[in-house]
Amino acid sequence: MGATFVVTLREAFEASLIVGIVYGYLEKIKARRGYRYVTWGGVLGVGASVGVGIAVTYLSGPLLDVGPDIITAVVIFAAVGLLTWHAWWMQQHARFIKGEVQHRIDEARAHNRLWVVGLIAFTGVFREGAETVLFLWGILAQAGAGTGWGSLAGGVAGVSAAAALGWGIFHGGQHVSLPRFFSVTTAFIMLLAAGLFSNGVGRPQWLGVLPASEPIWNTSWLLSDRSIAGGFLSGLIGYRSQPTLPEVGAYLVYLIVVWVLLFARRTPASVPLADLTRP
Amino acid sequence: MTRYVTLVAMLAVALGTAAVAADPADIPIVIEKNRFQPDVIKVKAGAPFVLVITNKDKGPEEFDMAQPRIEKVIPGGKTVRLKMPALKPGKYPFVGEYHSETAKATIVAE
Numbered sequence: 001m002g003a004t005f006v007v008t009l010r011e012a013f014e015a016s017l018i019v020g021i022v023y024g025y026l027e028k029i030k031a032r033r034g035y036r037y038v039t040w041g042g043v044l045g046v047g048a049s050v051g052v053g054i055a056v057t058y059l060s061g062p063l064l065d066v067g068p069d070i071i072t073a074v075v076i077f078a079a080v081g082l083l084t085w086h087a088w089w090m091q092q093h094a095r096f097i098k099g100e101v102q103h104r105i106d107e108a109r110a111h112n113r114l115w116v117v118g119l120i121a122f123t124g125v126f127r128e129g130a131e132t133v134l135f136l137w138g139i140l141a142q143a144g145a146g147t148g149w150g151s152l153a154g155g156v157a158g159v160s161a162a163a164a165l166g167w168g169i170f171h172g173g174q175h176v177s178l179p180r181f182f183s184v185t186t187a188f189i190m191l192l193a194a195g196l197f198s199n200g201v202g203r204p205q206w207l208g209v210l211p212a213s214e215p216i217w218n219t220s221w222l223l224s225d226r227s228i229a230g231g232f233l234s235g236l237i238g239y240r241s242q243p244t245l246p247e248v249g250a251y252l253v254y255l256i257v258v259w260v261l262l263f264a265r266r267t268p269a270s271v272p273l274a275d276l277t278r279p
Numbered sequence: 280m281t282r283y284v285t286l287v288a289m290l291a292v293a294l295g296t297a298a299v300a301a302d303p304a305d306i307p308i309v310i311e312k313n314r315f316q317p318d319v320i321k322v323k324a325g326a327p328f329v330l331v332i333t334n335k336d337k338g339p340e341e342f343d344m345a346q347p348r349i350e351k352v353i354p355g356g357k358t359v360r361l362k363m364p365a366l367k368p369g370k371y372p373f374v375g376e377y378h379s380e381t382a383k384a385t386i387v388a389e
Contacts, residue, residue, distance in 0.1 A: 065360045138338035
């Protein structure tokens, strides 16, 4: 039971963090009407995960060999793009939101693009979702054979605990000042996306013919990415105890490029507040 | 433009050569009762190969190797061809992530 609890908690944790942050963000910019996009994104993400779980059992041959890898690759890079966009968007808002004008943000302006937060929730849930579904289903197959009900309970408890953590992020975010919420979540999203990008670039199996890269260092003695804590860090910020050069390179390049995009530009020509509040 | 075409042609030739030169060997493994059989798999170092993994169990299993990082789900009752990169001589342990207490095996490249 304990082992399956940890596995599902780890798989579902990242999704619930992303969803919690996006809800928290909408709450902060007073755009609660955007909640439904996130909710629908999350629900569709769960649906798509179950769909892939079922589809995989009906696939065979070359489709089964490469199909799931292609889906994973598309979802990883889509998630990187969407998270980067979200960080950029939050950053743009943070520029305008200064203390007393905070509550005057134009809701309509935000609404133009609110459907994108639904996409973010979708990819966040779908990315690890299919794997979680397959895992739980494997447990269920055993439970049907008369054993493993405890494992199944552990798996369900893991998903529930992850959801509770996501809710905690959302709720905790309400008590943090807006600029602080933005800067902390922007930094977190950048690290998360860097980890995903590095994960996507560093998978040797996607080309198959390329030689495997050697790890350039090994910190397994300190913290293995297979341990519980290491596994969480791996999901959160892409921690690897034995990273390869492509993985480290991709991580750094992503961070540098996005840092420049988000922060190194000079302050944009100030937009008069009147423009912001006009529908 | 010409340079671009030349580049693409060169790339195509290079890829073609790699595909012909590689022609990787198939290496079968079976998953049964949440264990890999055989649990020690010897392969030639320096040459890519294909693991042909057949899952005879009802539930799915995930092939999970830490280094190089390779993950692949094999649904119950299915066979998956997993392209593996050329490995340097050494031992490469992997597990079935869904049953990591029993599903443990090692690839030995020599």
